[in-house]
């Protein structure tokens with residue numbers, strides 16, 4: 001019999017993880033997997049469980065939780081030689097990765113997608129020695145989301161990050177930035193750098209509309225140091241998908257970048273605090289096979 005692990009963060013989303021987990025477990029059994037269920041208790045558990053599942057050469061890993069849990073599971077899988085088929089059931093507030101893969105945000109519907117057994121090889125990002133699935137952001141707007149209160153995130157969802165960020169950006173904080181990729185170098189004062197792997201960032205599916213989950217590319221957008229009114233005028237372009245076309249934005253589509261600054265900048269990696277600059281960011285093309293909905 002095929003072997004699987006179901007990783008569940010019981011605290012994710014609206015705390016209904018355990019209820020949905022029973023449904024997922026039944027579905028996975030129906031799909032022919034003998035399934036072990038593992039509940040996380042805190043940080044690092046989802047990564048550890050996923051790593052164990054790879055080492056035991058299981059056939060399938062499903063993770064149920066918010067982007068934090070999914071990200072941890074991917075981190076556990078990405079560096080392994082044996083990388084099982086992966087499935088995700090979103091329970092978070094933003095669920096960027098599920099959005100990018102067209103996985104329904106309703107957990108029951110996401111569980112039924114697993115049953116379609118339709119797979120897609122998907123890119124995984126690497127920043128220094130950890131992995132990410134969505135975005136690396138550098139700048140005051142990006143650092144602001146570290147301090148977004150959890151209650152606010154739960155109430156407002158994706159909007160919370162933007163609101164917190166814009167509040168902070170009233171005190172404009174440009175930084176000196178150097179970005180290099182092969183023979184391209186960009187150097188200057190920037191307000192924000194976004195390195196997107198997929199098209200869904202902070203709940204908006206239009207930041208990098210061109211980005212595909214399997215294109216092997218980083219979509220790098222550097223917002224230059226501009227006056228606050230100009231910056232505010234850029235925000236609607238996030239919604240309309242035109243951010244990359246603005247004269248105030250440098251848009252690079254490359255597989256690898258190295259970024260450094262003379263300022264002390266901390267990268268925001270999939271919404272959480274990551275490494276300080278300098279960073280090397282790369283796209284590992286079609287690195288993990290994931291269950292996704294059938295295209296209509």
Ligand SMILES: Nc1ncnc2c1ncn2[C@@H]1O[C@H](COP(=O)(O)OP(=O)(O)OP(=O)(O)O)[C@@H](O)[C@H]1O
Pocket residue numbers: 009010011012013040041042043044065066067068069070091092093094095153
């Ligand atoms: N049993 C648990 N109780 C409390 N916290 C937990 C538990 N298991 C894991 N965690 C913590 O949950 C965090 C990940 O949460 P996750 O992002 O999956 O959900 P969320 O916060 O509801 O979603 P989102 O990030 O979309 O808002 C990790 O930091 C981890 O430490």
